Amino acid sequence: MTRLTLSALSLGALAALAVPAAATECIAPANPGGGWDFTCRQIGRILYEIGEVPAPVVVTNMAGAGGGVAYANVVNERNTDEDLIVAASSATTTRLAQNAFGGATADQVRFVGSIGGDPGVIVVANDSPYQSLNDLVDAVLADPGSVAFAGGSAVGGFDHMKPLQILRAAGLEDIRQVRYIGVDGGADAITQTVGGFTQAMTGDMSEIVGFVRSGEVRVLAVLTEERVPGFEDIPTAREQGYDVVAVNWRGIYVPGGISDDAFHAWADRLTAVANSEQWQEAMVANGLAPFTRVGDEFQTWIDGVIAQTQELSREIGVIQ
Amino acid sequence: MDILSNLAMGFSIALSPWSLMLAVIGCFIGTIVGALPGLGPANGVALLIPITFSMGLDAMSALVLLTSVYYGAMYGGRISSILLNIPGDEPAMMTTLDGYPMARQGRAGEALVVSGVASFVGAFLATIGLMLLAPVLSRVAYQFGPAEYFALYLLAFCTLGGLGSNNQAKSALAALIGLGIAMIGLDKTTGMPRFTFGELHLMDGIDFLVAIVGLFAVSEVFFFIESHGKNSAIGVVLDKVTIPWKALRHTTGAMLRGTGIGFVAGILPGAGASLGSFLAYVAEKAVAKDKDSFGKGNVRGVAAPEAGNNAAAGGALIPMLTLGVPGSGTTAVLLALLLTLNITPGPLLFTERPEVVWGLIAALLIANIVLLIMNVPMVKIFVKILSVPSHILLPGVTMVAFVGIYSLTGSTFDMQLMVAFGILGYVCRKLDIPTVPIILGILLGNAMEDNLRRAMVLSNGDWTYLFSSSVSTGLWIAAIVGFLAPIFLRRFLKRPEVQPEAIGD
Numbered sequence: 119m120t121r122l123t124l125s126a127l128s129l130g131a132l133a134a135l136a137v138p139a140a141a142t143e144c145i146a147p148a149n150p151g152g153g154w155d156f157t158c159r160q161i162g163r164i165l166y167e168i169g170e171v172p173a174p175v176v177v178t179n180m181a182g183a184g185g186g187v188a189y190a191n192v193v194n195e196r197n198t199d200e201d202l203i204v205a206a207s208s209a210t211t212t213r214l215a216q217n218a219f220g221g222a223t224a225d226q227v228r229f230v231g232s233i234g235g236d237p238g239v240i241v242v243a244n245d246s247p248y249q250s251l252n253d254l255v256d257a258v259l260a261d262p263g264s265v266a267f268a269g270g271s272a273v274g275g276f277d278h279m280k281p282l283q284i285l286r287a288a289g290l291e292d293i294r295q296v297r298y299i300g301v302d303g304g305a306d307a308i309t310q311t312v313g314g315f316t317q318a319m320t321g322d323m324s325e326i327v328g329f330v331r332s333g334e335v336r337v338l339a340v341l342t343e344e345r346v347p348g349f350e351d352i353p354t355a356r357e358q359g360y361d362v363v364a365v366n367w368r369g370i371y372v373p374g375g376i377s378d379d380a381f382h383a384w385a386d387r388l389t390a391v392a393n394s395e396q397w398q399e400a401m402v403a404n405g406l407a408p409f410t411r412v413g414d415e416f417q418t419w420i421d422g423v424i425a426q427t428q429e430l431s432r433e434i435g436v437i438q
Numbered sequence: 439m440d441i442l443s444n445l446a447m448g449f450s451i452a453l454s455p456w457s458l459m460l461a462v463i464g465c466f467i468g469t470i471v472g473a474l475p476g477l478g479p480a481n482g483v484a485l486l487i488p489i490t491f492s493m494g495l496d497a498m499s500a501l502v503l504l505t506s507v508y509y510g511a512m513y514g515g516r517i518s519s520i521l522l523n524i525p526g527d528e529p530a531m532m533t534t535l536d537g538y539p540m541a542r543q544g545r546a547g548e549a550l551v552v553s554g555v556a557s558f559v560g561a562f563l564a565t566i567g568l569m570l571l572a573p574v575l576s577r578v579a580y581q582f583g584p585a586e587y588f589a590l591y592l593l594a595f596c597t598l599g600g601l602g603s604n605n606q607a608k609s610a611l612a613a614l615i616g617l618g619i620a621m622i623g624l625d626k627t628t629g630m631p632r633f634t635f636g637e638l639h640l641m642d643g644i645d646f647l648v649a650i651v652g653l654f655a656v657s658e659v660f661f662f663i664e665s666h667g668k669n670s671a672i673g674v675v676l677d678k679v680t681i682p683w684k685a686l687r688h689t690t691g692a693m694l695r696g697t698g699i700g701f702v703a704g705i706l707p708g709a710g711a712s713l714g715s716f717l718a719y720v721a722e723k724a725v726a727k728d729k730d731s732f733g734k735g736n737v738r739g740v741a742a743p744e745a746g747n748n749a750a751a752g753g754a755l756i757p758m759l760t761l762g763v764p765g766s767g768t769t770a771v772l773l774a775l776l777l778t779l780n781i782t783p784g785p786l787l788f789t790e791r792p793e794v795v796w797g798l799i800a801a802l803l804i805a806n807i808v809l810l811i812m813n814v815p816m817v818k819i820f821v822k823i824l825s826v827p828s829h830i831l832l833p834g835v836t837m838v839a840f841v842g843i844y845s846l847t848g849s850t851f852d853m854q855l856m857v858a859f860g861i862l863g864y865v866c867r868k869l870d871i872p873t874v875p876i877i878l879g880i881l882l883g884n885a886m887e888d889n890l891r892r893a894m895v896l897s898n899g900d901w902t903y904l905f906s907s908s909v910s911t912g913l914w915i916a917a918i919v920g921f922l923a924p925i926f927l928r929r930f931l932k933r934p935e936v937q938p939e940a941i942g943d
Contacts, residue, residue, distance in 0.1 A: 149484050152774060182849065183641035184624075190638060216629070220638045266896050274629035299584070299892040300626045305762035305784075306707065315583030315896060328762065328784020403780045436629045 141173040144370075145204045147188030149181045153236075156404070157205035157368045161233075161388075164396045170387045185210055186219040193226045197375035203230070203384065208276045208366045211420055215427035216274055216437050224424055228376070230384045231416045232369035233392040234401050235409030236322040238280045238341035240355075243312050244334055251339040251358045254318060255288045262295035268307040268316040270325070272300040274436035277307075280320045280341060280364045282430050287360040294434050308335065322366050323349070324405035341365065346407050365409050369416070385413040441569060448796030452804060457502045460495075461801070464503045465808045468510015469816070473518050475835060476651045476842025478527035479511030479751075479768040485845070487775055497779040498797050504775055505798065506805040508768055509561055512711070512751045513809050516553045516744055517820050521546060522835065524654045528646045529711035529747035531877055532719045534654070536732060536739030543735050546821050548682040552689055552737055553744040554813040558806060559693045560745035564701050564752025565802045573788060575705050576760035582706055584892035585904045589913035590706070591886035594713055596921035597720045598875055608871045615862075616879015619644055620887070627891040639851040648852050649880055651839045652859020653866075653873045659836050660864040662828065681814070689741035692722050700746030704753020707763040711750040712881050718746025724923075752802070759783050759795060 142165070144158035155177070162175030180188040188204060196202055206229065214224040240251060248254040258265050269277025278300065282293050290296070299316065301307050304325030311319040312334050319326075319335070323346065329335045330349075339355040340346055341364040355362045372384055391397050392410045401408065411419055431437045471482035483504050490500040515530030520537035533553060540549040567575075582590075598613055622633045623643030634640035696718035703714035722742035723732045732739045755772075757763045762783040764770035776783055781794050788795050823831070843852050866873055890904075897903030905911050 149771075155774075183638040186638045186641060187849065218624075218629075218631075218641070220636055263898055272624060272626040272629050297895055297898075299895050301892070302707075303763070305764075309579050309707070309757075309761055309763055310583060313580035313583060324782075325762075328782055328786050332785035334785060404777075405782075 142171045142175045142201045142203065143178055144175050145178050145180050145188050145192070145202065147180055147182075147185035147204065147210075149179055153207055153366075153368065154185070154205035155179065157207070157370070158203075160397070160400050161203070161205075161370065161391055164391045164394055164400075165387060167396060168390060168394050170390055183220075184213055184218065186213065186222070189214075189219050189222055189227070192371075192373050193222055197373045199373050200376045200380040203370045203372055206369055206371045208364075208423075209271070210371070211424055212274075212276050212279065212427055215424040216431050224420070225374070227371045227374045228381055229371045229417055229420050230369065230381070231388045231392075231410070231412030232367035233388060233397065233410050233412075234406040235365035235367040236324050236405065237346050237407050238364035238366065239321060239323050239326060239352075240281065240284070240338045240341075241308070241311065241319040241321070241326055241329075241335045242317065242338060243314065244336050246317065246336065248318070248338065249336075251284070251353075251355060251360065254338055255285065255360070258285055258296065259288060259290060262290075263297065265318060266297040266299065266316040267318050267320050268299050268301055268310045269320040270301065270304040270307050273298060274431055274434065275300060276364070276366060277304075277320045278434075279427060279430055280362070281318070282434070283362045283364060283426075284339075284341075284355060284360045286430070287362055293430065311335070323407070327405055342407065365407070367409050367411075368406065382413070388412055444792060444796045445569070445800065447793065448798075448800035451498055451793055451797040452502055452800035457499055457801070458804070458808075460499055460503045461506045461804050461808050462812075464506025465510040465513075465805055465812055468507035468512075469514035469517075469809070469812070471507065472511030472514025472530075473526045473820075474838050474842060475518055475522075475524045475526055475655045476647060476839040477845070478515075478647055479508055481842070481845060482507050482511050483768055483771040483775070487771070490775075497781065497794070498801075500775065500779060501794075501798055502801040502804070504772060505801045506808070508772060509748075509751065509802065509805045510809060511768075512561065512748050513554065513557045513813060515747075516557065516740075517550065518835075520549045520553065520740070521820065521823065522655075522658075522831075524658065524835065525650055528650055528877065528881060529715045529750070530744075531650065531712070531874060532715045532743035532747075533740055535719065535743075535874065536734070536736050539733070539735035540737065540740065545735065545737075547680070547817055548685055548737065549740050550817040550820060551682055551814060552685050553740045554810065554817065555686055556689065556693045556696065556741040556744040557748045557813075558810040560697045560700055560748035560750075561752050561806050561809075562803070563694075563697045564704065564749040565799060565806065567701055568752055568755055568802075569799050572756045572760055575756050576785070578705055579707055579757050579761055579763065581907075581909050583907075584889040584896060585910045586907060586913065587706075587889040588886060588893055588904060589910045589917065590713075591882050591889065593913055593917040593920060594716060594878070594882055595886070596917040597717070598878065605870070608869075609875050612866065612871050612873065612875035613879045616876040616881075617883040618879075619649070619876070620880045620883030623884075626888055627895065637851075639849060639855075643884065644855065644880065645852065646877065646881055648843055648856050649859050650877055651843060652856040653863035653876060655836060655839045656857055656860025657863030657867060657873075659832060660860060661867070662832055685737045689738050692738040692741040693745040695722060695725070696742035696745030697749040700749030701753040703746070704750035705756050707754075707757040707761070710754060711747045712878075714750030714753075715743035715747035716878060719743040720920075755798075755802075759787055759798075760785060 144162045146155040146158040148154045158177045162177055165171045166174045192204055213219055242248050267281050271277040278298050282296060285296055286293060301310060304321035307319045307321055308329050310316050330337060337352045339358060340352045341355050341362050343363055345354055389412050468482060471477045486504060486507055515526035516533045518524050518526040519530045519533040520541050523534050523538040525531040525534055537549045622640055624641050625632050631641055699718045699721055700714035719742055722738055723729055754769045758769040758773055764773045781791060840853055843856050863873055893903055905914055
């Protein structure tokens, strides 16, 4: 009798375990606390709150190789899992473009969309002689050795690409001459620039807000299509004659082997999140600007970004 | 007066029965997490962040809980260093050098109490320093560019000889092994992977915790197996635990010096707690008259690095709060917590969000006092652990270490790597090569190389850039003196007097 109850109980326990296994899972390919973790937790929370998914979304942190471990896991082991989403950002596509995920390519998964972005910025210390982006670009064109940039990513990373894109748009042929040091994060890059060790900083808007308000730095340009709400006095690079848009987007990808129907369902759910009040609040609270691109439109945009990153990376020698 | 009224405001926010309870829970969890090898303060705090979200804690309660865990882990790291010769986390590594010999001599209780008090002194004074000087000291980070950081790391390597191995060549060899291991991973200056053999798990380089747990804990298991459990190093003499007032008085100077050095190391974002405890130990040995007894159970060799690493943990909060630059892995996680709570650290945090800053400072002071009160009676419990037979204790510790390492990245690769480090540690100990310099090489080697490479980019390959500022020149002089002084001093003091209190092993 007891044995029977026990086995019935364990069957019940198994059934109970099976239910959360069918719940949606979001993989954050980094430790808790970073941007990808934020994406998973916010999107996961909102999906459940607005009723797009039946159960709370389970967030799994899978750190390693700048997202490469999670990418390999999704491609090799969960290629057809329709209940799986993975947080992604510009770093994901930059690394894919540079073959930094151990041979994995961008077409092995499907990018669903981006629902917000951290605008790229070019910043100098407030005692810097450069008053506008043109001043800075002219100085580099006249003598590439006169300006060193500091950024929070390694050489070839997204922060490095921003000044390279601007200088390429300005007509600099040999972009290898541009001096760049990668330090440990945007705040560190600001410290080096305010301390006078580097002449300019390249990073994301959210990294510099405190320093802008304290008056220690001057933002020469923001790399968006329009001026950013709340920072209307900061000119875009486009206004100053350099057609460069570099936004550290926040979005998701799904496994490559899922059906078209499942993919479009995810695109619709993501659009619902992007339009939700909760997401608007989360963006304001975290210094993100609207940057919604979903579905096939997003895939086309991603392909363009990857192609351009590959071209620049090849020129600076990060890839062959 | 301003500071007092601010502090009163901080306490009015942080001091409620609810937050006191969270502080006690946090300190307890932190101490355990710190003491378990493989689980360091960074993963302790990281693991708790999702929990604070699901508990729905408000910003202040979450901060109280996590800072208690942060300081608790800094306190707890010393326990396994002293009792088992296995550092609970990387800053506690220096404490093994004298703490474990003390435990073998039956002075485990004394070592634990002195190191606990030293942790309190270091952390408490550093919090006071944070309170009084943070806005001023945040400017210090602006004085440190790549050349200055390179010189600082060079200073650490030049004083490595002061660690006191019998054979300096073996120390140097161990440091070189560590530097070699540090080369593995993505090269930040070219974006190219080095020595990764296409293995994705090696792209981020090798985690210090994997190396520490492998070199210390897993190699201990191999020794244990080899000797059929008879000759294990774990087997210390138990003693009665009384408060060693004499030892505390004897080490007051060591604690204060350790605090000063650790605090300065903490303020510099590129240095951190490990460098703080290392420099505190080396400096204490340099000023001591009884140099020979260091490494054999000198109580000052326990007090100085413990005060140093806790002061550095407090100091590291200064660049984190005023600049948003985390000085260590743990402050990086705390920074992430602040950001998710919608608090952006930066130059204006002290003026715009005083309630957060002063609440945090009050929380730190509370956590410290709770930890001191908790730690003295808890010493008795911890010492009791040693009465567990080592054939039960050691496999248990190893199991926890495996779980802790698995929790780092959730991959079995790190566990295999840890066993490989265990084999390296076994071979090194057989050959009498010290393992502490290997870890220092891994810890400091990466940062030293990165800064050298950055300096070369900034100067277009001009080496004179490395001595171009007064700060870097000063550090170079200190490094050269630190390297040469022991050589000359040894010649002058060729036959040191036999120390009356030196106890042979």
